[in-house]
Amino acid sequence: MSDLKHPRKKIEDAIAAGNLHELLMISGMLHGHFCPFSALGVKGGVRAMKDLRANSTGMEEVIAIIETNNCFSDGVQITTGCSFGNNALIFRDYGKTAFTLAHRTGDGIRIAVKTDKVMEERSPEATALFEKVVTRRSGTDAERKKLNELWTEFSFHLLNIPDEKVFDVRGVKIDVPAYARIFSSVKCSVCSENIMEPRARMKDGKPICLACSDYEYYQLAGDGISVIGR
Ligand SMILES: [Zn+2]
Ligand SMILES: [Zn+2]
Structure with missing residues (x-):
């Protein structure tokens, strides 16, 4: 359970236990729905936190550089604790589904989603519905509901796919920006x-x-x- 001293305990316990299912459930509270890219953000965030043996209390002890503002970024924010509000998240608008997590020493890891592989795994039915409901903002309530079901199912399924099938992962050394300045x-x-x-x-x-x-x-x-x- 989380407590007043460790508000992220539930998340950190789930990371330590490799309980991605629990973490995707928590991510849904922020993100509002379950979808493949938020699931990949959760999966990537857990991989990076484990590889770097990182902890995060939102005081910039680790920082995340996110290269997209799509669904992926919410999964990354929940798992790494680097958020828009706590200054530990840096947004580089490259339009790539990728992020880097780094210690203040500059030692980090960059994880990029191999998008084509994700699409391969997606069912044709969900792809067609996505085109209609999300891209063209049309479709009936029933179709919207169906897409939601398919995406939820697929999102949880994605958590079990081996990392190397969906991610390019490499160690990086970055220049870490100074702590965010506090202004009057x-x-x-x-x-x-x-x-x-x-x-x-x-x-x-x-x-x-x-x-x-x-x-x-x-x-x-x-x-x-x-x-x-x-
Ligand atoms: Zn989403
Ligand atoms: Zn004014």
Whole structure:
């Protein structure tokens, strides 16, 4: 059981025991459904945590560099404890179903999904339904329900497939970024909400948030910054 001192105990016990079924169940609480890529994220996360003999309390003792924001990333976040919110997750938007987990020494492991092999294992029925229900956002409620059933079944099945069939795994040495900086807050002179200082802009000598300013709204994407709207 998890407790106040070890909130991740249930997850760490399941990793130690190799209980991927339990971990996929837990991943579903965050992800909202069971699907092949979140299952592979769980499977890859467990492999990396075991290979690196890592523990994670969300204080950046290990960091994960994730190369996609698809379903895979939720399985990785749950198992490694490196999350969007605790600064131990770095998003490099390469559009690859892959991640690297590393100690602060830089010693790490990169796991990439061999996508073609995953597709091979997927039933033609599920593939056709995916095309209709997810890609084209059409299909009946019954078809949506059927896809959910097939995917759930297939997701749990994937957990038992040997790693080498679905992953490319290699040891890596990376440059680990410095611990995330803690910034002070300033108050926006227009909406009065607090803003992390480096995100504030100055207008007429007063701090103003991006949302209230004429600046374009930015989304951080990996190392770069891309404009996503005004
Ligand atoms: Zn999913
Ligand atoms: Zn504001």
